Amino acid sequence: MDQFLNLTLNGLSSGAVYAALALSLVIIYQATRVVNFAQPALALISVYIAYAVSQATGSYWLGFGAALLTGLVLGAATERLLIRPVHGRSPLSAIIVTLGLLLVLQGLAGMVWSNEPHSFSYPLGFRGRFSASDWFALASVGAVALLLFGLYRLTPLGLRMRAAAFRPEAARLSGVRVGLMLTTGWAIASVIGALAGMLAAPPFIFPNVLDAVFIYAIAAAVVGGLENPFGALVGGVLIGLCLSYVSGYAGPELTTLAALAILVLVLSVRPDGLFSRPTARKV
């Protein structure tokens, strides 16, 4: 029973991280119909910047701020420079471009900071059952989710962003700057991705540190339905809990296969994820 409780709590805090990264994928997918495979690399660079800033200033929280800022800039730049030119082409083009960016950024990180792991500190204490860092992960992701909900549902900016994503032509006719809204969506998503990276990276950072987290996040996003931010949150927590149980009771080497099994199970019942509405197809 005690182990079950431990695993549940662990699953909740890692699930929060997967949910954050899944959320960043879903926001981008909603806005531009692109699965951003470069998301772990954008987060990685943000985390490395945080590492460098923390090393230079000695303050973890300055580094934290630098990471979020880096995420913002990188996300906006990626949309402007790489995604917009392939807008409207086949979905494969965008996937390839983001994969290319993933390779470039991971390679660059290795060039600058070497492929060896560096130690990287937790935001708060990390000892004991459900430590302060776990609380921090859960609380910050919860706060992000609430902020996002407020932004999308209650502010004029959120309304414009939704309009630009769902009916770009009509939005443009009513005076919404669609391009700017898409860039904003990418920037916000990358900030959330950077936050997920900061939560997922400790205790060590190296160029491939976020790969596994990204796989779980993509599984969470797909399980929840790529078009539904709420689904991404539920999917993230679900995947986090399931993987925690599998890792605790069956062995940690099976977690990725378990993620695949959950993915296949859920998608064979609902091919577009748990929380998506069926769409009509035009011939």
Next chain:
Amino acid sequence: MVSLRNHESTGQGEQPRRASAPSAADRWRALPALVRFPLAAAAAFAAVLALTFVTGPTGDLRIGSVGYYMLAIAGLQLLIGYSGQISLGHGAFMFLGAYTMALLVLHQPALPLWLNMLITVVLSCAAGVLVGAATARLHGPYLAGATLALAVGLPSVTVRFPELLGGSNGLAFSTRGAPPALAGVITNTQWQAAAVWLTTLIGLVVLATISAGRLGRRMRALRDDESAAGLAGVPVGRTKVIAFVISAGAGGLAGACQAYLLGTATPSSFTVTLSLSLLAALVLGGLGSMWGAFFGAVALVYVEVWGEDLAHALSLDSNVANNLPIVFFGVLLILVILVWPQGLHGMLRSLAGLVRRGR
């Protein structure tokens, strides 16, 4: 239009002669696929064999690598380029093939190589049926996510069964080299490269024949518009699964060739980077043509070689040198998509078109 004007200027006499005697290229194209592809494969095999006499053992290894990568990429071409399903997990099938090969060599040493290859193909196709059936209803990003999880998850099975699969160190084995009768004529590495290329070319002939036939037509119809293809009578689900199975078989065979060539099967050579590199090489070579697989495979092997050479020549820092190929590959990918989406094959074809028109 342009060529017509050229003929007018060169005189009237040439036109009828050209019409009555079709050029060699036309006659070649008129041959049925079942004759044309094996002939081309035989010519390619002769060329590769001749090439191995010039290169040393390292060169043989690289030529062999181009061979099995080409097979894997060609399988992926059938899946992505023809049937329009995006798989990011083809490394998983190479993993399966490599370990099947290693286990067969270790536990059934009496079996001949061709039988090992055949067993590998059958097993990988069976795995393809399983995965393909499970993912047949998925499309686009959903399929990509599921296959990505497969590529990341499967290699960790080796850690689960360390006695059988050797854990993270993998399996090492040695294969019989060139037969004694040929001992003085060709070296072991040449023999291995030739065996890999023979397998690859047989696989390519099968893939090319399939994609030129009815099944290939159905796949292209699916890729262009799934709903319309279904309404026109193409069995959507079955065609998708068949494409998946064929490309899984090609991937498994490629993995078997890799294990045979290197004499090892380790989980670290089947990371998700491999799966992504295969896709990258495919796009780089050009989607929708089997030639794209060749250019992609050459790029995959030699970009890394040249990257290392360049890093040596410039005496770069080891951090920079280790990551140079991956950065270069990434930049190349982005540039190809932004500037020349048809890939190397499309680039060469339009260059050839320019030359022909200029003549």
